[in-house]
Amino acid sequence: MTADEIKLTVRMPLRMKVKLKAGADANRRSLNSEILTIIERAMKADPTPSKPATDKAA
Numbered sequence: 001m002t003a004d005e006i007k008l009t010v011r012m013p014l015r016m017k018v019k020l021k022a023g024a025d026a027n028r029r030s031l032n033s034e035i036l037t038i039i040e041r042a043m044k045a046d047p048t049p050s051k052p053a054t055d056k057a058a
Contacts, residue, residue: 001007024034
Protein backbone atom coordinates (compact mmCIF):
# COMPACT_ATOMS: atom_id res chain seq x y z
CA MET A 1 0.00 0.00 0.00
CA THR A 2 1.30 3.44 -0.89
CA ALA A 3 0.93 6.74 0.96
CA ASP A 4 -1.98 7.81 -1.29
CA GLU A 5 -4.03 4.66 -0.63
CA ILE A 6 -6.36 3.76 2.19
CA LYS A 7 -7.62 0.45 3.52
CA LEU A 8 -11.40 0.16 3.38
CA THR A 9 -13.65 -2.57 4.73
CA VAL A 10 -16.92 -3.08 2.87
CA ARG A 11 -19.88 -5.29 3.74
CA MET A 12 -21.71 -6.88 0.83
CA PRO A 13 -23.99 -9.83 0.17
CA LEU A 14 -22.15 -13.09 -0.40
CA ARG A 15 -23.71 -13.50 -3.86
CA MET A 16 -22.22 -10.14 -4.87
CA LYS A 17 -18.75 -11.20 -3.71
CA VAL A 18 -19.08 -14.48 -5.60
CA LYS A 19 -20.04 -12.61 -8.78
CA LEU A 20 -17.18 -10.13 -8.35
CA LYS A 21 -14.70 -12.97 -7.74
CA ALA A 22 -15.89 -14.79 -10.87
CA GLY A 23 -15.38 -11.60 -12.88
CA ALA A 24 -11.93 -11.10 -11.35
CA ASP A 25 -10.93 -14.65 -12.23
CA ALA A 26 -12.24 -14.27 -15.79
CA ASN A 27 -10.28 -11.03 -16.19
CA ARG A 28 -7.19 -12.44 -14.49
CA ARG A 29 -7.28 -9.76 -11.79
CA SER A 30 -7.37 -9.75 -8.02
CA LEU A 31 -10.72 -9.13 -6.37
CA ASN A 32 -9.46 -5.71 -5.27
CA SER A 33 -8.40 -4.77 -8.82
CA GLU A 34 -11.74 -5.95 -10.19
CA ILE A 35 -13.66 -3.78 -7.72
CA LEU A 36 -11.48 -0.74 -8.45
CA THR A 37 -11.91 -1.22 -12.21
CA ILE A 38 -15.70 -1.37 -11.85
CA ILE A 39 -15.75 1.75 -9.65
CA GLU A 40 -13.44 3.68 -12.02
CA ARG A 41 -15.63 2.80 -15.03
CA ALA A 42 -18.77 3.88 -13.17
CA MET A 43 -17.17 7.17 -12.17
CA LYS A 44 -16.10 7.88 -15.77
CA ALA A 45 -19.60 7.09 -17.04
CA ASP A 46 -21.25 9.51 -14.59
CA PRO A 47 -21.09 13.03 -16.09
CA THR A 48 -21.99 14.77 -12.82
CA PRO A 49 -19.07 16.05 -10.78
CA SER A 50 -18.70 14.44 -7.40
CA LYS A 51 -19.03 16.58 -4.32
CA PRO A 52 -16.63 15.99 -1.45
CA ALA A 53 -18.34 14.05 1.30
CA THR A 54 -17.74 14.58 4.96
CA ASP A 55 -16.26 11.37 6.32
CA LYS A 56 -17.35 11.27 9.94
CA ALA A 57 -15.65 7.89 10.50
CA ALA A 58 -12.15 9.27 9.90
